[in-house]
Amino acid sequence: MDSPSVRSRAISSALRLGVRPLLNYLPGHTTGIRTARSTVDAASLLMRPCSGVRIEGLNERLDEKGGDHPVKGEWVAPRDAPEGPPDGAVLYLHGGGYVACSPRTHRPITSRLAHDTGLPVLAARYRLAPEHPFPAPLEDAVAAYRWLLARGVPASGIVVAGDSAGGHLAAVLAGELCRLDLPSPAGLALFSPWVDLTCELSIQAQDRARDPYISAASARRVARLVVGPAGFDDPRLALLTCAWTDSPPVLIQVGGAEVLRTECEAFADALKRAGAACELQVWKGQMHVFQILNRVLPEAGEAMRDAARFICAVTHHASPGRIEAA
Template sequence: MDDGPSVRSRAISNALRLGVRPFLHYLPGHTAGIRTARSTVDAASLLLRHSSHVRVESVDEPPRSDGDRPVKGEWIVPRDLPEGPARGAILYLHGGGYVVCSPRTHRPITSRLALDTGLPVLALRYRLAPEHPFPAPLEDALAAYRWLLARGVPASGIVLAGDSAGGHLSAALAGELCRLGLPGPAGLVLFSPWVDLTCELSIQAQERARDPYISASSARRVARLVVGPAGFDDPRLALLSCAWTDMPPVLIQVGGAEVLRNEAKAFADALKRAGADCELQIWKGQMHVFQILNRVLPEAGDAMRDAARFVRTVTGTGAPEDRTAAA
């Protein structure tokens, strides 16, 4: 992580900085613009193929009881996983600013996690803003966690994982489980988490960061849609001011070039002050959620292997055979 970015990484970052970042910077902060962005991202996701070494099953479970939420998404399973109750699982919450993306868009990450850990991955299709502002995504994530428990997956075998907004949602879910007195997960894996939805830290870092495509000002416009009429008063949004008692081990990976780097560092500091076991990895020169390019970027492949080792350690599961090259 101390080495500079690879030639391939620099080339991709430059292409994104010139082509994608200007579009995202001027993305309108209203429903029509968001819907256009969703359509574009969903169309692009059709070009992504998942590894032939995993099977992807649709999940569409009705509410288990009154007041509960349905669980929708994808169940991604290594093809050679033995039949029977899962000894562990990863609950993956995708990024996209709480307004775009889906389990399909993040299959390069979720299928790789399934392969490298040997565990099934539940990629949740949670409700998106602005139609469904916070805490709607948190309610869906809580229902998904309860669904895993109801399937017989022990809490000690569940890892919460997510990128960007999904990283924020994963951390918020860990806090909610503690508040509700539910058994906590074995650990958290956060890729480039969007920690501060007020965007105060990212605005401060904007001039110094060379983020290839994330704009702090556009993120702030989106954040207003995410919180809705209630604003930022919900304490579950404020990750930096939570108590974070009895937290499981946490792995945070963030790119050294991204505008959210300072947020990741501030969150890691907050967790460590609370006594949590938190490892912060800053990948020099890397962009926001570079792990999604694990098929083409050597740094992304290394980061995914680190994440898999963390998952296997905290869940106490053994290492699967090396299928990365075939993935």
């Protein structure tokens, strides 16, 4: 990828000076997490979603064997989408370290995906740690996927996407669907996925990376809250040692300056060794989940267009002709 733009360098510098010290302090205790949540929610009000979409709240129950499960989130759809069940959709799982953020904070990404692909996006609201450690987020993600299937969306038309912790959850979901004998999605689109919750690779890469606002040490503190009393022993958490022989096509986008870059490269290698179709894009000089700034950064807009093309290709969904123009 080309050298980062002037805007990208300026924003990265501002984050390194103003946000990284705060994030390094806050995670690890309840008061800090509450502060982080309220700060992120307030900041999200300044980030407008893409135009040309409608956003509807979702709060339904999914009838399952042994009871029902709440499915919450947002339904983000193009305003010109036809009536009736869609032939495809994106299930989006937001980032935030499994402890913060929501579908609303990630509207710049979900609305852009809906606009560029012409497909509706189900932005799932999953339960957060430390109140609800793993596997609670996975249970909610499975319920959201089942909800799409129950409403007539074929698995061959579904792409599961996510960023950071949501990228980890998207990949874990793909493996869980196989274990549950549910149909596999058409593809996975992962933005800066947090691949290794033990953070062993990112700790090794810490000295070489110039990540503007994430440190491996703070990520490790958050991870301990995510896994809860069970620790890191749940095999579903370990993406690098899973069998990916039946994986759908995968797109991974990661910033070149990220401390998580090494994890993403290792994950791409594991997928390719298993015979999966995986495209790894390393965006030179870019920060963690730079795609959320797609209305500001030219690199982010280009990355979102690439993601939209991938989604349309694996779902065999005709592009609405807005990818290049957006």
